[in-house]
Amino acid sequence: MSQQPFLRLDDVHKRYRLGETVVHALRGVSFDLQQGAFTALVGPSGSGKSTLLNLVGCLDEPDSGRVLLQGNDVSRLSDNERSRLRNQHIGFIFQSFNLVPVLDVYENVELPLLINPKVSAGERAERVLQAIRDVELEPQLRHLPDKLSGGQRQRVAIARALVTHPLLVVADEPTANLDSGTTHRLIDLLLELNDKRKVTFLFSTHDEKLMARVAHVLHLKDGALPS
Numbered sequence: 001m002s003q004q005p006f007l008r009l010d011d012v013h014k015r016y017r018l019g020e021t022v023v024h025a026l027r028g029v030s031f032d033l034q035q036g037a038f039t040a041l042v043g044p045s046g047s048g049k050s051t052l053l054n055l056v057g058c059l060d061e062p063d064s065g066r067v068l069l070q071g072n073d074v075s076r077l078s079d080n081e082r083s084r085l086r087n088q089h090i091g092f093i094f095q096s097f098n099l100v101p102v103l104d105v106y107e108n109v110e111l112p113l114l115i116n117p118k119v120s121a122g123e124r125a126e127r128v129l130q131a132i133r134d135v136e137l138e139p140q141l142r143h144l145p146d147k148l149s150g151g152q153r154q155r156v157a158i159a160r161a162l163v164t165h166p167l168l169v170v171a172d173e174p175t176a177n178l179d180s181g182t183t184h185r186l187i188d189l190l191l192e193l194n195d196k197r198k199v200t201f202l203f204s205t206h207d208e209k210l211m212a213r214v215a216h217v218l219h220l221k222d223g224a225l226p227s
């Protein structure tokens, strides 16, 4: 028997309706990811990258086809089960960082743990500090986001994504707003975390420099992965 993949997409379709027009954003996408994979999803603007990441991250559901996480069809879960899966096992990193401006670095990273009743206050503090150390932001612990550089803000977002100890981290163009030096340091950090924490990473990009550093690349074109 072959080993069950960590993540499997099986003939996934997604359409958006805009008044009279229907946009067929994903047209039968299938692929497998193994646990611990570090994978870039590459394609021009409008090719369906964000749509695909939203499905993988359980933020949205396919019209047809299946998204299987550790063999479980995520679209068969109830809304509650799906939000629990999302909150406890999936981390997100967005292009625009999405930090809460009135919260400092520590508080931003702590946020996802506050909605997880299983983590005690003591363990929460330990995990927050560890995540902040992992992204080397301890000196900025009490800084508000507007006192940080773009690269530092994105590192806060990474710490926030990792603090729940997720199985999977999904990142939508995480380096799009960063200069090239910062981009390279950020990719070093993601590769190190992938190696050290064995977190599975799936991120979209159209940055050629970034693709060159990733062994596994999926090329999305007009909502499909041409072989």
Ligand code: ADP
Pocket: 016, 017, 018, 023, 024, 025, 043, 044, 045, 046, 047, 048, 049, 050, 051, 052
């Ligand atoms: P990418 O992230 O690669 O730029 P998207 O997944 O955002 O691609 O978009 C794929 C296609 O779906 C595009 O044609 C886009 O205009 C369309 N689309 C994305 N989101 C929506 C939406 N909420 N409503 C209508 N059309 C959408």
Ligand code: MG
Pocket: 049, 050, 051, 172
């Ligand atoms: Mg996008």
